[in-house]
Amino acid sequence: MTMTRLRDVRLIPLVFGPLISFLAVLETTLDTSSFGAGATATRMSGVALGLGVVVAAWYPLAGTVIAAVCLPVGVVGFGAPGVGGAAMIGLIGVVGWAGWREPPRRSAVALCVAGVSFAWMSIAAGGTLWELFFVPAVLLPGWFMGLLARRSGERAVKLAELAAALDAEREANAQAAVAQERTRIAREVHDAVAHSVSVMTLQLGGLRRMLADRPVELEVVAGLEHLGRQTVEEMRGLVGILRERVDGERPAPAPSLARVGELIADVRAAGLEVTLNAPAEPPRLPPVLDLTAYRVLQEALTNVLRHAGQVPTVVTIGYTEQALTLEVRNEPGRPAADARSGGHELGGQASRRGGHGLVGMRERLTMVRGSLHAGPEPDGGFAVRARFPIPRIW
Missing domain, CATH: 3.30.565.10 (Histidine kinase-like ATPase, C-terminal domain)
Incomplete structure (x- = not known):
């Protein structure tokens, strides 16, 4: 199993559901005095609740409804004496999962369904008025924990988006600074270096005309003059790379x-x-x-x-x-x-x-x-x- 799959949050209900089923079976097997003849029905309700938790890995709202309905069905349909501790933990957990993975309005529906199921089960099992209100109220902490986890995740996403926006702004500022520096360098190359080389080239041209009767020296000076003119053209091409236009002049073609x-x-x-x-x-x-x-x-x-x-x-x-x-x-x-x-x-x-x-x-x-x-x-x-x-x- 790769690290990416290990980070998948759906692993939580996929592990939690079978664990609840196992604990429900273990509870009814070891605590025979509390469940008596209804141990089998309670065990089946706990196992079904664990399957609902597994379904919640992909469908949080549907999985929560399945898990919540299992308890009153076990009491009314199969004669279970009540809810076991493992099933209670499972239902609190799946309600919290729905609060984390679903929007608040949808997860509130899951909370209401689970609360009504608990109230129905309490009435069917002959519980007291206190149990009618207390047992559904136990689900509220789980739901609130899910909401807190959801809001924390949304806050983390917003912080990541803000960090990305700040990085983009920082990059834009850096590019603007680079563009400004390129413009400054282009101005210096054009106004200082290229001007000086142009003056030297003009002076070499004057010297070449003075050496008309000396062919050897004339050839050397002519070569230097040609090299100077070529250097000026390349500098202008460099300026053209640094910025498209310099002082309204069209830059020389870049080397290509x-x-x-x-x-x-x-x-x-x-x-x-x-x-x-x-x-x-x-x-x-x-x-x-x-x-x-x-x-x-x-x-x-x-x-x-x-x-x-x-x-x-x-x-x-x-x-x-x-x-x-x-x-x-x-x-x-x-x-x-x-x-x-x-x-x-x-x-x-x-x-x-x-x-x-x-x-x-x-x-x-x-x-x-x-x-x-x-x-x-x-x-x-x-x-x-x-x-x-x-x-x-x-």
Whole structure:
């Protein structure tokens, strides 16, 4: 039996009913002087009352009525001398159970039926006027205990609902604070960092025009200017992620696998021979997953340039309903030993674009519950394979 079944409150009457039947049989068997020839009828009434308690596990009102009717039927129909102590305890318990499990008006009906049954039994058994009022009055404490238990349960439910509402309000306040902080960060990035980089880029442009007769230096400065402009665009994309609009300007497009062609073009311009295998129209992905996949691909291509040089590289992007897969595989540009050592050194070296080699890629994949496999290939090349699970709700 599992713990869930053990916590089911219906176990109370399921255990209590057979126990009352057993006590009724035991009482009439051991106390023969009090019941005499009516012991059998009293025993049958007690057993029937226990069955009514069992029925009350599913139908509290009906079970209470069955248990209450058993006593006067036993006295009037079968000649029982009266009610036994076990039956009295059983009826008090089942009335309390009805008070707990049924609304007050319905449980009051059960109380009235049990009280009338006791009064009828007292009259049929030739009891005194005191017994006519006392015996039904004994049922009141049981009913009140049931009502108290019910109100306690309702109070616990209300407290749980209040706690849930407070948690929701706390979560909403936390989200509002996060949104406010994101707005502040976006403002700082846009007004301070992006402005400074833009000024530096403009100065590099002026320096480039002054170096028209010096081609070597001109190429270096032109590369720095291009990198500066690209950095400004990425900062604006970051601001666009933090908030949809900044000072009325439309944010630059965020990094996305939909723009993988631009990334491949930039890498090819740097001298890397890249072959792209990807669907012509990539599916729509969750924004965080899309951005993470783009950054991992960007980091992997940067590492090829840094550690393998300008070697032929194949980028493969695959989509299924369950996951997105990326593979960046380069042919050996150096001897196999150098490729392996260079690959293993990726984890401890910072790249130029916001990552730290394999460590940075793994950290990004951890945030989206992805997996990464990176290592040397048998032919001496190096491969990075990443898998990004796509949430089902997307």
